[in-house]
Amino acid sequence: MSEISFKNLIQVKESLDTCFKCSFCKGNCPVSEQIFWETLSPRGKMLILRGLLREQGDLTKRVIDSLYTCTLCGNCDNTCIAGISVTDVLAAGRRDLYELGKAPESVKSLIKTLKASGNVFDLSKEDLDIFGLNPDKEFPKSADLLFFKGCYANYHSIPHKSTMRSFNILKKLNVDFTILRDEECCGSPAYLLGDMDTTRRFCEYNVSKIEETGACRVVTACPGCYRVLKQVYPKLVGKLNFEVLHITELLAEYIDAGRLVFKKNGIDKLNVLYHDPCELGRHCGIYEAPRKIIESIPGVNLEEFDKNRDEAKCCGGGGGLTISNPNLANQIAQTRLQEAEEKNKAVVTACPACQLNFSASKDKYNLKVKILDIYQLIDHANDLR
C-alpha cells in the first residue's frame, strides 16, 4: 500500500508523529474499559495508523476493526497529555478506509441505505408522516425558527415522542416555528463513518431547504444533528445564514428570560443523574443548559455521575459502534447504567441515541434503573407559565 493512498492521514501526520506512546489516553476510554486488547485502545489505534503511514503495516481486518471499534466519544482527546486530537486522527483514518473501499461491510451497507433512502432506517419520504404528523396542516411554510427533527425523531417511535414533547413545549410557549416537509438525514452517520461525499450531499440539500423557509434560527433535539449542522456544515458550505441551537439551549434561554417557568408538577421527589451526551457535551461544550432545565423543575433533585461534563463516560451508542459492534455498545451502556442503579437514581439524557442504547442495554441486562429523556421530565412538570 503506497503512502499516497492515505490522503487524509497525511494531513494529521504531525499528530501521529507527536504521540509519545504513553497510554494516558486509555484512562477514560470506554472501549479499553471493556476490552483489554492494545490494538483497540486509543494508543493502539494511533500506533496502527502511524504504521500504515510509514508503510510498516498492512490493512488487515484487525486494523479495520480497530478503527471502527470506537465510539468517537472524545475522552482520549481530553486525556492525551500531548494535546493531540486523537478523534481527528481516527476520523482521518476512517475517511481513508472508506475511500479505499476498506470499511467494514456493516458500514458500507448503512451508507448505501442512507444514500438510497435519505435516512438511517431505510424508509421512504412518504413514511415521514409515519406518526400522523401533517406538516402542511400543523406548521406554516416559513417562520423565523425551524425545528430540524432528524432521522430518529422522523422514523423511530421513542425519539419521535420526545420530539413531540419538545413541540408541545414550544406551542405552549406560543413560539412560532416550522419544520421541513422533505427533510433528509443531517449527514452525521456518514460523517462519523468516514463518507464525506455523502455528508456534503446531505449538507447542501438541507441547507438549501432550510434557506427556502427563511428561518434565521434552527433548533434540533438531536445532539448528532446539532454537531453536524453547527460544526461541519460551515466547513462544507461556508458561513450559514442561520444560527444553530440545541433545544436545551433555547429552553434555557426562555428560563433566563422568565418565559419558561415550571410552577408545579406531577413529580413528587425524583433524584436524577444527568448523562452528558458526547456529541452535545464534549464535542460542543453544552453542559449547563440541560442542567439549568432539570434544576428548574420542582421536585427533581439533580446529582452527578462520578464522571460528568467533559469527563463523562460515553453511553456506547456513538461513532457507529451500534452498527459495527452492538454487543460492545450495550456493554458500555451497562457500565454507565450500573452506577445509576447502585446510587438508586434515574438517568436523564438529552440524546435519542443515548436513550435507545441505554434502553437496549437495560433490557438486555435486566436492569431496573429508570431512563428518562429531559423532555419527559418537562412533560411531567406539565404546568408551564
Ligand code: SF4
Ligand atoms: S474516541 Fe472514545 S472510544 Fe474511541 S479511542 Fe477515544 S476514548 Fe476510546
Ligand code: SF4
Ligand atoms: S495520551 Fe496522547 S501521546 Fe500518549 S499514547 Fe495517547 S495519544 Fe499518544
